[in-house]
Amino acid sequence: MTASSVPATGTADRDLRTFIAGLPKAELHVHHVGSASPRIVSELAARHPDSKVPTDPEALVDYFTFTDFAHFIDVYLSVVDLIRTPEDVRLLTYEVARDMARQQVRYAELTITPFSSTRRGIDERGFMDAIEDARKAAEAEFGTVLRWCFDIPGEAGLQAAEETTRLATDDRIRPEGLVSFGLGGPEIGVPRPQFKPYFDRAVAAGLRSVPHAGETTGPETVWDALTELRAERIGHGTSSAQDPKLLAHLAEHRIPLEVCPTSNIATRAVRTLDEHPIKEFTRAGVLVTVNSDDPPMFGTDLNNEYAVAARLLDLDERGLADLAKNAVEASFLDAEGKARISGEIDSYTSAWLGS
Numbered sequence: 001m002t003a004s005s006v007p008a009t010g011t012a013d014r015d016l017r018t019f020i021a022g023l024p025k026a027e028l029h030v031h032h033v034g035s036a037s038p039r040i041v042s043e044l045a046a047r048h049p050d051s052k053v054p055t056d057p058e059a060l061v062d063y064f065t066f067t068d069f070a071h072f073i074d075v076y077l078s079v080v081d082l083i084r085t086p087e088d089v090r091l092l093t094y095e096v097a098r099d100m101a102r103q104q105v106r107y108a109e110l111t112i113t114p115f116s117s118t119r120r121g122i123d124e125r126g127f128m129d130a131i132e133d134a135r136k137a138a139e140a141e142f143g144t145v146l147r148w149c150f151d152i153p154g155e156a157g158l159q160a161a162e163e164t165t166r167l168a169t170d171d172r173i174r175p176e177g178l179v180s181f182g183l184g185g186p187e188i189g190v191p192r193p194q195f196k197p198y199f200d201r202a203v204a205a206g207l208r209s210v211p212h213a214g215e216t217t218g219p220e221t222v223w224d225a226l227t228e229l230r231a232e233r234i235g236h237g238t239s240s241a242q243d244p245k246l247l248a249h250l251a252e253h254r255i256p257l258e259v260c261p262t263s264n265i266a267t268r269a270v271r272t273l274d275e276h277p278i279k280e281f282t283r284a285g286v287l288v289t290v291n292s293d294d295p296p297m298f299g300t301d302l303n304n305e306y307a308v309a310a311r312l313l314d315l316d317e318r319g320l321a322d323l324a325k326n327a328v329e330a331s332f333l334d335a336e337g338k339a340r341i342s343g344e345i346d347s348y349t350s351a352w353l354g355s
């Protein structure tokens with residue numbers, strides 16, 4: 001199934017898309033390797049011709065069509081296999097930031113899985129230097145501020161958890177841009193509580209807890225993320241809609257959900273966009289942020305996700321501006337950084353509406 005996007009119907013839809021394209025935004029749930037554009041993937045595939053990833057961007061559309069979540073992870077790991085040197089890491093990171101800047105993304109927390117790179121032989125110092133070098137260049141050249149979330153690939157087990165925690169907490173290696181600690185990959189057969197000691201260490205080292213939960217399993221996984229992993233935001237949290245008590249808890253404690261609508265369709269976690277529970281989240285008073293997850297793999301980008309949300313939540317320009325401000329509020333920016341981007345969102349919206 002390819003990712004579905006919002007049909008461009010009429011003038012109103014086009015106007016809203018133009019508004020979204022210029023709206024300053026923050027992105028909180030987007031993966032490093034999953035953000036590689038077809039151009040970057042084909043460049044890397046040409047560098048490493050032994051890979052099974054197609055070099056032709058058109059063939060990538062078929063290659064990025066997933067039968068289910070497990071198939072998505074297989075394809076994802078084949079792209080991980082293309083990143084073999086610190087120079088590949090730098091190229092990917094810098095180009096991802098360029099694509100974000102084109103969409104007026106002012107701030108992004110990018111989820112990186114350092115274990116997948118170090119286990120494939122990339123030197124850990126070279127890896128950290130490459131992401132930091134790209135981060136600084138992106139901020140100076142594009143004005144996009146990047147921060148990192150290091151995630152444990154849960155299915156790779158406790159050795160992956162240990163290695164990720166070490167890389168995230170050892171002052172001699174952890175990068176300056178690191179703000180949070182996550183848990184990704186499949187949820188089925190990967191219970192969250194086993195990762196408690198690693199999250200405890202990461203939180204003690206000053207990192208914020210942002211595990212994926214409730215993407216492919218039920219609301220009990222979200223409860224586990226909250227109670228065992230001390231989650232401050234939830235990646236996806238889609239199945240929270242099945243548990244009214246959980247929704248009330250998320251709303252009362254202002255625990256944001258990082259909602260990624262098109263991703264959920266592309267991995268078949270949700271059947272159709274119209275069945276996506278985003279509206280139930282907002283109705284329950286949950287702080288909803290909208291994100292792109294693995295945009296080129298899902299045939300989307302952050303602007304398209306805002307257009308999807310506008311349709312599902314029936315938002316006008318002010319509603320979209322509020323949605324953009326939700327992401328700023330839910331981010332791990334400091335107060336000054338939050339005020340700056342929220343101010344930009346307000347100024348842009350007022351100018352657009354002529355008020």
Ligand SMILES: O=C(O)c1cccc(C(=O)CC[C@H]2O[C@@H](n3cnc4c(=O)[nH]cnc43)[C@H](O)[C@@H]2O)c1
Pocket residue numbers: 031034073076077080111112113115116117119151152153154155156184185186212215263293294
């Ligand atoms: O790198 C390895 O060798 C390895 C071995 C076993 C398992 C894994 C993984 O499960 C890696 C999963 C990978 O997927 C990333 N990701 C991207 N998008 C999503 C998503 O929507 N939900 C969950 N995970 C996602 C995640 O960051 C991991 O890097 C790896």
Ligand SMILES: [Zn+2]
Pocket residue numbers: 029030031184212235293
């Ligand atoms: Zn994700």
